[in-house]
Amino acid sequence: MKTESLWFIFLNASLINNFVLAYFLGICPFLGVSGKLSTAFRMGMAVIFVMLISSMAAYGIHAFLIWVDAPFLQLISYIVVIASTVQLVEMFIKRFSPSLFKALGIFLPLITTNCAILGLALFQTNKGYNFIESFVFALGAGIGFTLALVLMAGLREKLDFAEVPVIAKGVALTLLVGGILSLTFMGFAGLGG
């Protein structure tokens, strides 16, 4: 019995329930790496990439844990396997595409232990998505994350040249803009339903 189409899974993860703006996953990069557009964009690309990898890894682990009947190892194995997979991929990229590594590489180790990645793995398991669905879910989540980060970065670059009152400078301003963005994304509610 399936009622969620792939299209809807994608829309849901990217817009309606945007990982950052509705689920509050990956807030740290959202606050920390959204200062400059170029960085934000590369970070977003790296996140999409890592999300796809971890989604596939998590799918495999979950199947394996069901098979050996050890659900209690879920969390530990997710974090360990995701971290090491990303590490491997990082080494691989470093070896075969130094330019790609330069663009994404520095972000990879940082992202690995961020809640958006682990959250993605946990959500796809909780929602019982199959392999394809998981993949689409990860893609949507990554694109949604990038969208939020890039929109935020554009706004912050603009606000760098604004006479922001002293009291609101820094994280507070970023949070307020995040709140308004989150309000904006509420407009997507019910899409694809």
Add this chain to the structure above:
Amino acid sequence: MLFDLLKKNPTFKHGIHPPQFKEDTRDKPIRHFPFAPVMIVPLAQHIGKPSVPVVSEGQEVTRGQLLARADGFVSVPMHAPASGVIKKIGRVPSISGKMVPGIFLEPFPGSSQEVLEGKPVKVESATPEEIIAAIQNAGIVGLGGAAFPTHVKLKIPEGKHADTLIINGAECEPYLTTDHRVMLEQAPDIIMGVRYLLKATGAARAVIGIESNKPDAAENLRKHLPPDLPLSVQVAEVKYPQGAEKMLITAILGREVPSGGLPIDVHAVVVNVATTAEIGRLLPHGRGIQERVITITGPGIRKKGNYWIPIGTPLRYILEQAGAEEDINRVFMGGPMMGTAVSSLDIPVTKGTSGIVAFRDEEARKKDQKIYPCIHCGACVDACPLFLNPSRLGILAKFKEYHTMASDYNLMDCFECGSCTYVCPSHIPLVQYFRMSKLVLRNEKAKAPHV
């Protein structure tokens, strides 16, 4: 002719339409101006190296006599604007507010003021090099405002060539009618000047570009066009800054001068009409430049008009003679768009001064309106003839991001036409910001150790 009426005059994109205010003086023939009791001759009235004095204090000089020689190629000599005695060689006040090297000259009262003749250069026989040297010796600089030594411009660099000589008679600046009068009264001089220039540059043809608000000037020049000269008159749309050489080139030739490049990169040389007339007048007699036509106008002037004014005449004297109102509080050297508001009346007119515009209280007050923050209305973007983003540049300037301005937003391309400032509803003095930003960057570059 009917066909001409249907055809739209060529022009460039963007730009503005400020009110012209030319009615007051455009019908006033050029008249001579009396000599001031003291003349002030700065040694650097042009872009480039200052000239070097060849006279000494107390020496008597004749009008047109060499006062200072050129110091190198990018420099021009200075000639005596009047017969008189050298009072002092020292520092003289300048428009920038700083004291600069210069000469004080006291004209002999009541002298006939005959102009000294030099070695004539005949257009038929002279080589391009000789013409260029003669232009330098005549002390000629761009009279269009920039005061760039004209001979430098005419020396076509190795590997480049000029195909069109554009004579700039646009005079898009409000209030000014100098070039207009020159085109009405000195057509033969202009034609003669074109002959010299064509020969010097090797250009195949010459075009006189005139804004359509001066039909009489175009008519007059067309009447004088000699059949043997590849010279034509092109009427262009009335739009500021049509007279900027880049815009004129675009209007007439449809070419764009590359960013950071010069007109010669698109095979054009642009010379102002008054400069051309001066060349045509001085070279056949081997004379040096000692006076120029200046429009004196504005609401603060009673005897508005166009005058031959000896170079070095102090501003205060000019205003006295022209009957300035008591309450003038803002005087522009040049037009109100490109010109500079003077901070002192003790400065002299120089070779680059094309107009003097004096405003009274009310007009000035309108200009000093409160500055609001940029509201992104886009008016400046729509006005900038170079397609820059003055709004962003202005914000960056406010936050002192000068390097970003230059690297990401082409600050250095801005030619300070002031169109953006003119249209800004928030009264942001954008062009001032840009001038200052460029200055900061230039100083920084000068200070940086050479690599």
Add this chain to the structure above:
Amino acid sequence: MRNVVYALLPIAAYAVYTFGLSALLLLITALIACLLTEHLLNHWIGKESPLGDWSITITALLYGLTLPPHLPLWMVFVGGVIAVALGKFIFGGLGYNVFNPALVGRAFIQAAFPVAITTWMAPFLPDRFSHIPSSTLTLPFLKPVYDITSGATPLSLMKFEHRATDTYSLLMGMTSGSTGETSALLIALGGLYLISRKMMNWRIPLALLGTVYLISTVLHWSNPDIYPTGLFMLFSGGLMLGAVFMATDMVASPITPLGATVYGIIIGIMIYVIRVWGGLPEGVMYAILFGNAVSPHIDNLIRPRVYGTGKQWSKS
């Protein structure tokens, strides 16, 4: 900017005529809330009071005009404070607001009090000038109680019952809806006035309305049973008010002509998507806020080619 106020006044007057005393009180409250907040906040940080530049009056009027007419006044007040404090002051005041302040205020109210802001009153009630609806005067922090005939907006009729309203009623403001959105005709006239005074970038409304009209006409033609007509889409809901007065807030929109056009198209598409495929009957507010968020990127990506640059003119 005073011109914008002039353009809004007829709309406000007609709103009061349509919805009566409650609309009048609502607009007054919105003005008081916004002006007071602006004044006090600027006073607090030692800035000169900016009421003289009229921008906050525009914000207040627009904010008021986007609310349902009998919204409790205390909610109107809260939203007004938020509009100014969160939508404008926190970014540095005039010229720096990255979002449209009026819409920030409305979006806040819509998320905070979703029931109240989706309850509509019928237009032209006979006792509208003698009776103040009980909901209008609800005490602060209390839920409104409604004692008047409620109405359904043309868009919710379309979304939930699939009934289209005729164009004449939409143009003349015979429908229920937000205080100032009902008469498409007056709004369009106000827009033309502003365009004629060069106070407005006409490309934005043109691109926006054109996009909505084009998409809806094509889809209506492909399946008239599901998709409403272009004219219905144009004149219903807050589209006109948003396209003419709110998407055009230049502070939060792109600066170049092409950028403005792209911005209008993006907002237009998003409005159509939310209205037709989304959960909510109306999406103008969200679409414009989204457009505001995208506009720095539009300005970054769409820049006019600087004179003398580009392949053709590069110095070689």
Add this chain to the structure above:
Amino acid sequence: MTEETMEKAKTEVGSFKMFQAMVGIGILCALAIVVTYQTTLPVITKNKAEALEKAIYKVLPGAQTRKNFQWDGQKFSEADPSDHSLKDVIYAGLDGDGLLVGIAIEARGQGFQDAIQVLYGFDPEKEIIIGFYVLDSRETPGLGDKISSDPGFQENFKALAARLDNSGKKLEHAIQTVKHGTKSKPWEIDAITGATISSKAVGAILNHSAQFWAPIIKAHIDELRTK
């Protein structure tokens, strides 16, 4: 030796020691997890079963016990009630006498904000839906979340028609949500004012699910009635 190299020598440990430490800690951790898991598992299983049963009894008034059945595409087979990982499971609710009261079915679909997960009771005898319970939703509090609390809305599911048509392959009338106050047919759901979207979502979820399950359950009712 410089201080730096000394420092290095001190921290440089053999891979064996690293391995040793990791394994040691790994064992410690495994121990902690397994112990916790074993001690909490019975409680958690009981809690979960209770929660589910509570929901089942809510949507199947009169039921006192339940049996899980798994559908494998061909037939129903009884499933382990404590195994929560199985798919396509439905719950048969039995009364005190062991007679079938109805079938509880889980269904899920897009609501206003996120997926809504519901459990509903289907009476195969009368071909009506007899109960409805929201297992999980993220609908707007105060608006969409009324689908789980609004008493008027619950009224809809006392006897919501889900009758099969003559072919027995699909419902005779699709279950449909109508605007508040306009319900006139037994297969219609009366929406909640202000939460029309969520109400419609519920209708769509039920319709979608019932279109699938009702024919199967009707056809295989005997397999569910056995024993």
Add this chain to the structure above:
Amino acid sequence: MESKPKGKLAAYFHFPQGDGLSTDEFIKGLWRENPVLVQVLGMCPTLAVTNSATNAMAMGLATLFVLVMSNILVSSLRNVIPKQVRIATYILIIATFVTVADYVIQAISLDVHKALGAFIPLIVVNCIILGRAEAFASKNGVWASFMDGLGMGVGFTFALLLLGFIREILGSGSLFGVSLFADSFQDWVIMILPSGGFFALAAWLLLFNGLKLRKKETQPEQSREEVLI
């Protein structure tokens, strides 16, 4: 081991050494080095689960538990764990305690577990915990690490509760599920929506910024900006 440096300044800039029975390790996490309000760490759980005081409390306590336990274990094993694998080991230890907490909460209340959703397992990646393990527990004794974990955990819980309080009171008109006002109270739904989380946290930060600015009023402008988060 050295004894702890004395003086206020030293307390700011040094991680205290030794097993001194000081309460300073505890106090600092509450306020001066509050992980959320001062260090702006662990933002995701802070925003995600504070739409009611109960959730905030549960999340806070679960994090507190993991923090304290992992601090204890890390500090007692600090001489055994080789430097190269320390991060991996910490993650292992933390993940273990999170799993434990996850099951315990499930056993206590399924409703709370459902409300917190995936955020219990996500404690694993909460940087506060790894941060304390790395910055404090790996260098200090068991008792000090215990106090540090307790202080940070309580500070975290405190910050979560601050948010949980305003969000639940305004958003649902209740506190810990107990209705505070009459039925006619109008809930501010936004406060329990995601955007409300952003706004509520921003509001607290603005308040703290304001307090700090007031304190530094006498100082010159640029250093005033520096004190802001």
